[in-house]
Amino acid sequence: MSFGKLLxxxxxxxxxxxxxxxxxxxxxxxxxxxxxxxxxFYICVFxxxxxxxxxxxxxxxxxxxxxxxxxxxxxxxxxxxxxTIIPFLILVVMAIPTTIVMMRLNDARDADVNIKxxxxxxKWRYEYLDxxxxxxxxxxxxxxxxxxGQLTEAEKQDPNVLLQVDEPVVVPIHxxxxxxxxxxxxxxxxxxxxxxxxxxxxPGFISETWAYIEKPGIYRGQCSQLCGSGHxxxxxxxxxxxxxxxxxxxxxxxxxxxxxxxxxxxxxSMSPDQNTQTKQADPAKAQEQTGEAPTKEALMEQGAVVYExxxxxxxxxxxxxxxxxxxxxxxxxxxxxxxxxxxxLLFGKNAMPAFKxxxxxxxxAAVITYVRNMWGNDDQQKxxxxxxxxxxxxxxxxxxxxxxxNQDKGG
Amino acid sequence: xxxxxxxxxLRWVTTTNHKDIGTLYLVFSLAMFFLSGxxxxxxxxELYRPNLMFLSPLFYNQLVTSHGLIMIFGAIMPALAGxxxxxxxxxxxxxxxxxxxxxxxxxxxxxxxxxxxxxxYFIGGPAPDMGWTFYAPLSTTYGPPxxxxxxxxxxxxxxSSILASINIIATILNxxxxxxxxxxxxxFVWSWLITAFLILAIMPVLAGTVxxxxxxxHFGTSFFNAAGGGSPLLFEHLFxxxxxxxxxxxxxxxxxxxxxxxxxxxxxxxxxxxSMIYAILAIAIMSFVVWVHxxxxxxxxxxxxxFFMYTTMIVAVPTGVKxxxxxxxxxxxxxxxxxxMMFAVGFVFLFTLGGLTGVMLAIVPADYQYHATYFVVGHxxxxxxxxxxxxxxxxxxxxxPKWTGKMYNFTLASWHFWLSLISSNITFWxxxxxxxxxxxRRIPDYNLQFTDFxxxxxxxxxxxxxxxxxxxxxxxxxxxxHQKAGQTIWxxxxxxxxxxxxxxxxHTFSEPPKVEGKTYI
Ligand SMILES: [Cu+2]
Numbered sequence: 001m002s003f004g005k006l007l008x009x010x011x012x013x014x015x016x017x018x019x020x021x022x023x024x025x026x027x028x029x030x031x032x033x034x035x036x037x038x039x040x041f042y043i044c045v046f047x048x049x050x051x052x053x054x055x056x057x058x059x060x061x062x063x064x065x066x067x068x069x070x071x072x073x074x075x076x077x078x079x080x081x082x083x084t085i086i087p088f089l090i091l092v093v094m095a096i097p098t099t100i101v102m103m104r105l106n107d108a109r110d111a112d113v114n115i116k117x118x119x120x121x122x123k124w125r126y127e128y129l130d131x132x133x134x135x136x137x138x139x140x141x142x143x144x145x146x147x148x149g150q151l152t153e154a155e156k157q158d159p160n161v162l163l164q165v166d167e168p169v170v171v172p173i174h175x176x177x178x179x180x181x182x183x184x185x186x187x188x189x190x191x192x193x194x195x196x197x198x199x200x201x202x203p204g205f206i207s208e209t210w211a212y213i214e215k216p217g218i219y220r221g222q223c224s225q226l227c228g229s230g231h232x233x234x235x236x237x238x239x240x241x242x243x244x245x246x247x248x249x250x251x252x253x254x255x256x257x258x259x260x261x262x263x264x265x266x267x268x269s270m271s272p273d274q275n276t277q278t279k280q281a282d283p284a285k286a287q288e289q290t291g292e293a294p295t296k297e298a299l300m301e302q303g304a305v306v307y308e309x310x311x312x313x314x315x316x317x318x319x320x321x322x323x324x325x326x327x328x329x330x331x332x333x334x335x336x337x338x339x340x341x342x343x344x345l346l347f348g349k350n351a352m353p354a355f356k357x358x359x360x361x362x363x364x365a366a367v368i369t370y371v372r373n374m375w376g377n378d379d380q381q382k383x384x385x386x387x388x389x390x391x392x393x394x395x396x397x398x399x400x401x402x403x404x405x406n407q408d409k410g411g
Numbered sequence: 412x413x414x415x416x417x418x419x420x421l422r423w424v425t426t427t428n429h430k431d432i433g434t435l436y437l438v439f440s441l442a443m444f445f446l447s448g449x450x451x452x453x454x455x456x457e458l459y460r461p462n463l464m465f466l467s468p469l470f471y472n473q474l475v476t477s478h479g480l481i482m483i484f485g486a487i488m489p490a491l492a493g494x495x496x497x498x499x500x501x502x503x504x505x506x507x508x509x510x511x512x513x514x515x516x517x518x519x520x521x522x523x524x525x526x527x528x529x530x531x532y533f534i535g536g537p538a539p540d541m542g543w544t545f546y547a548p549l550s551t552t553y554g555p556p557x558x559x560x561x562x563x564x565x566x567x568x569x570x571s572s573i574l575a576s577i578n579i580i581a582t583i584l585n586x587x588x589x590x591x592x593x594x595x596x597x598x599f600v601w602s603w604l605i606t607a608f609l610i611l612a613i614m615p616v617l618a619g620t621v622x623x624x625x626x627x628x629h630f631g632t633s634f635f636n637a638a639g640g641g642s643p644l645l646f647e648h649l650f651x652x653x654x655x656x657x658x659x660x661x662x663x664x665x666x667x668x669x670x671x672x673x674x675x676x677x678x679x680x681x682x683x684x685x686s687m688i689y690a691i692l693a694i695a696i697m698s699f700v701v702w703v704h705x706x707x708x709x710x711x712x713x714x715x716x717x718f719f720m721y722t723t724m725i726v727a728v729p730t731g732v733k734x735x736x737x738x739x740x741x742x743x744x745x746x747x748x749x750x751x752m753m754f755a756v757g758f759v760f761l762f763t764l765g766g767l768t769g770v771m772l773a774i775v776p777a778d779y780q781y782h783a784t785y786f787v788v789g790h791x792x793x794x795x796x797x798x799x800x801x802x803x804x805x806x807x808x809x810x811x812p813k814w815t816g817k818m819y820n821f822t823l824a825s826w827h828f829w830l831s832l833i834s835s836n837i838t839f840w841x842x843x844x845x846x847x848x849x850x851x852r853r854i855p856d857y858n859l860q861f862t863d864f865x866x867x868x869x870x871x872x873x874x875x876x877x878x879x880x881x882x883x884x885x886x887x888x889x890x891x892x893h894q895k896a897g898q899t900i901w902x903x904x905x906x907x908x909x910x911x912x913x914x915x916x917x918h919t920f921s922e923p924p925k926v927e928g929k930t931y932i
Contacts, residue, residue, distance in 0.1 A: 020844035020864065022780050029776075037777040044767040051763060055738050059756065064678070064745040071743040074680035083735045084728060091724040094774065099717060101776045106713040121553075146856070149463030156462060162858040181710075186549040187643055189708065189783060193849040198779045200709045202644060203548060204637020207710025224783040224851040226475075226542045228549060229468040232854035323469045323537045324555050351553050 023193045026215045026240070030196030032101045040094060047087075105196075108210040111178030113171060119181070119188030119201035119223065120353060122230025122313055126169050129180075133253050136358065140164035143233045144312030163220040168237035172246035173213045182206045185353065186228060192221030192236055200225055213240040229323065230313050294362075296369065296390045303370025306363045310355070311371075319375045324351060329375040335383035338391060342368060342399045356400065361393035368396070416917055424519075427511035428917065429496045430814070435518050436493030437807075441883070443485035443525065448876050450478040455872040458865050463856050471855035472540035473557075477529060479543025480561070483661070484568045485525045487795070490803050491664045492517075492575050495603050497814065499579060501908035501915075502597050504588030504924045509581035517574040524567035531557025542853055544654070547635035547646040551627040558628065562621045569614040576607035576614075583607075588907070590926040594688075597906055598681065601688050602667030605695045609656050609663070612699070617653040620646065644709060651702035659698045661795065663691055665802035666733060669755050671906070672809050673737050676752035677744030678903040683736045684929075690729035690736075697726045707775050708782045716775050723773040727766070734763055749901070750824035754805035757832050758798055765793030768843065783853075786846025789839050796875075797835040804831075804882060811889045812896040816914025819885035819892065827885065830878035837871030 024034040062068045116127040122143060127134040139146060141155045141164065155161050171177050181190050183201035191198040195211040213219075221236040241249070252261045294302075308317065314325040321327035328334050333341050345364055348354030355364060368391050372378060378388025416422050416431065423435060454474055457466045466474070496514070500507055508514045531538035536556035541549040550558055583604045587596070596604075624646075626632040633639020635646040674681045681687065703711060703719035737759050746752070768790040772778050781787060804827075812818045841864035846852075850861045857865065888894070898913050907926070911919055 020848045022847045023849065033776045033780055036774055037771070037780065040771050040774050040777060044770055048763060048767050051734065051738065052760065055741070055756070055759065058738065058741045058744070059746065062742065062744050062746050064747050068743070068745045070678040070745040072679065074682055074684065079739070080683055080686055080732070084732055087731045088728050091727065095721060095724060098720070098774050098776060102713060102716060105776055105779075147463070147468055151462060159859045162856065186553050187546055191783070191851065193780060196779060198708050198782050202637075202709065204642070205644065205710070221849070222851060226472070226546075226549065226853040228553065229472065232468065232856045322467070323540070324553065
């Protein structure tokens with residue numbers, strides 16, 4: 001923006017403020033929040049303007065330079081009582097409608113649709129409790145590239161580049177939707193201004209909030225509680241559709257019909273869609289169907305996709321890691337025996353999340369193969385005989401079953 | 412006790428003189444103000460346009476954290492302690508603070524604490540990166556190694572402010588000139604007395620909290636870890652039980668400074684002096700029962716939200732009383748606008764703006780939309796920068812000429828005022844608005860629609876930062892300049908400190924003065 005335009009912007013801040021006011025949103029509650037916001041705003045403007053008027057008046061007329069002589073009063077009981085009581089009364093008047101709205105806002109009973117929202121570093125997981133549907137929702141342009149300032153020029157042109165996800169939450173309009181929010185690691189917050197929802201996701205706790213959406217549309221938001229390096233890159237996209245469209249979406253989703261899901265979303269998205277990227281085709285799966293073991297190339301290819309999406313946020317695309325996230329280059333785990341490596345991916349360790357519910361065995365095998373053969377990790381002279389190797393879903397499954405049976409015995 | 416200060420650097424290390432220690436505090440605080448201000452400018456530069464430019468998100472988060480912690484513990488609190496050290500003995504007619512050696516120690520803990528706090532930048536292992544509120548588990552299970560340095564730095568800072576507070580309380584209660592009752596004390600002294608008790612009440616809570624973090628991190632406890640039966644919400648409660656009164660620890664002494672300056676330049680006694688003292692007391696007591704207003708979106712019970720909303724609204728009343736009293740003091744006065752008064756009036760104006768946005772934040776449903784957005788960032792920067800910082804600058808322009816016997820250039824100081832006033836508004840007003848539009852705080856990169864106002868804020872921030880160089884020049888004039896300040900510096904100024912010769916001798920009130928009634932009327 002040019003400097004001239006900036007100056008203009010400054011002088012017409014109030015005009016610009018219209019664009020920058022709170023959204024009235026699309027739910028009855030968000031409308032009421034907006035109304036409260038405007039009422040308290042005008043009250044504050046009124047108080048502020050009155051105070052500043054008196055102040056300007058004294059500054060102009062009670063100056064020594066205009067010949068003012070100082071009075072010597074320093075008390076006035078009535079005035080003091082008045083300006084204690086009047087603000088108090090204003091606040092009482094304000095508190096009444098606020099209390100009523102709060103009681104409504106906190107009443108999540110009798111919901112028609114129940115969705116569990118799980119924040120994790122740095123994506124959202126949605127579980128539809130009524131339909132047995134669950135999926136992850138990531139920043140659509142790769143989060144690893146966004147975090148490194150490596151978005152492409154085309155991506156930067158997109159006005160919503162940081163508010164796009166690969167898989168949006170789809171909800172019906174004119175239904176009470178209850179969101180149960182929680183987290184698996186640090187505190188996040190699920191913030192969608194147009195739904196009037198901003199709720200912390202506390203690990204180990206579930207809190208509930210709700211929305212009744214009046215209008216079909218795409219509503220965007222993002223995490224609002226500092227949750228680490230990827231905090232700016234965990235957007236939320238809620239798509240509200242009619243009941244029929246929602247039912248169709250649910251059906252496709254349950255049947256695992258990705259094309260159908262994309263079709264539904266495409267059809268209902270108002271704006272021709274940059275919204276949903278078609279999910280990557282799965283090279284290993286194709287091979288599995290033909291019955292052969294996947295080749296190393298196919299695994300590496302699929303592994304790269306999984307790695308960029310799931311691992312690079314922490315370990316970086318370059319594998320070098322950052323902060324508390326260790327480098328995978330020459331890492332003992334990634335070059336040593338494969339069993340602990342697989343185990344760590346399945347079950348997590350400290351700040352490293354468990355992937356057993358997030359990735360399939362094929363995907364885990366692919367990313368294991370990828371990490372073990374990238375960045376010179378397969379150099380057996382340097383790291384010993386365990387380095388490198390090609391692993392398949394069977395290896396992963398074996399370790400999973402073994403640890404399960406160990407647990408059963410131990411438990 | 413010699414009459415003249417020692418020569419050389421050792422003077423500053425070994426000094427037990429309240430004036431020397433006050434100077435140390437003030438100089439240190441100014442240095443920290445510029446250090447942490449430079450961090451703010453790095454942050455604003457990164458936010459100049461969307462897409463990451465030159466900071467990694469990790470480094471950005473570290474800067475956000477250090478900026479907040481250093482501003483609060485390194486810049487503002489030491490500045491307040493500096494004024495306390497210089498002014499309290501002068502205003503109550505005492506020769507020095509009650510515990511001069513302790514006083515030296517409270518100061519010298521500070522630089523090392525801050526050094527420890529920033530050490531992770533130099534010795535590797537990321538510095539704390541979870542914001543100045545360092546919520547668990549981001550600061551425990553997920554905290555970088557530098558977090559431990561922060562924990563011990565906070566312990567040292569806590570000890571430093573507890574010792575300083577004990578000293579201030581002892582001085583005020585025991586060393587007042589004969590004839591001066593508690594009710595006769597100037598408002599600045601009153602405000603520090605109450606602040607010191609606040610510090611004694613909250614610093615141990617913070618120390619306990621960071622110790623619990625430490626044991627969670629290294630000794631296998633689970634205070635804040637839900638998986639082990641603890642609760643991240645417990646952390647938030649403990650933190651804000653400290654954090655909210657802390658806001659008033661920063662604000663109350665500045666209220667005191669303003670209550671000294673406005674009567675002087677209005678040539679009229681402070682309006683409602685008694686109600687001022689009661690208001691400070693009321694604010695201090697209420698500040699212990701409002702902390703959950705930082706946590707309305709955590710999912711606490713409706714009844715809890717209601718209780719804390721009502722208490723928060725009630726705090727606005729005594730705060731309003733203070734503002735009204737200041738304006739009533741000016742009303743029908745004979746006002747002159749020398750630089751201290753300019754900044755004091757600027758304080759009243761901008762602090763009121765900050766306070767009114769605070770009233771908006773108290774409305775819980777609206778807070779759901781404001782919470783953790785730039786609206787909050789704008790709100791507390793209005794209060795702290797355009798409010799408290801202005802108040803501190805006003806205090807410096809008011810008292811420093813008396814201390815040193817040299818006057819700064821009024822034109823320069825007026826430029827400082829107008830540039831600061833305009834640039835701070837260009838910086839923080841846009842923040843309020845992008846916040847309303849839904850931009851979350853603490854993000855290194857934002858979506859396109861927020862670009863124009865972020866650019867504006869960045870311009871403002873640089874203008875504000877650069878304007879503060881004028882302040883340094885003015886203060887240098889007070890120390891090394893040529894323009895002598897006369898015996899009567901401000902014709903409306905009353906109170907014990909103004910009866911002393913200019914510049915102040917190294918030792919004052921070795922003989923306690925005789926005092927009857929209020930000295931400041
Ligand atoms: Cu998050």
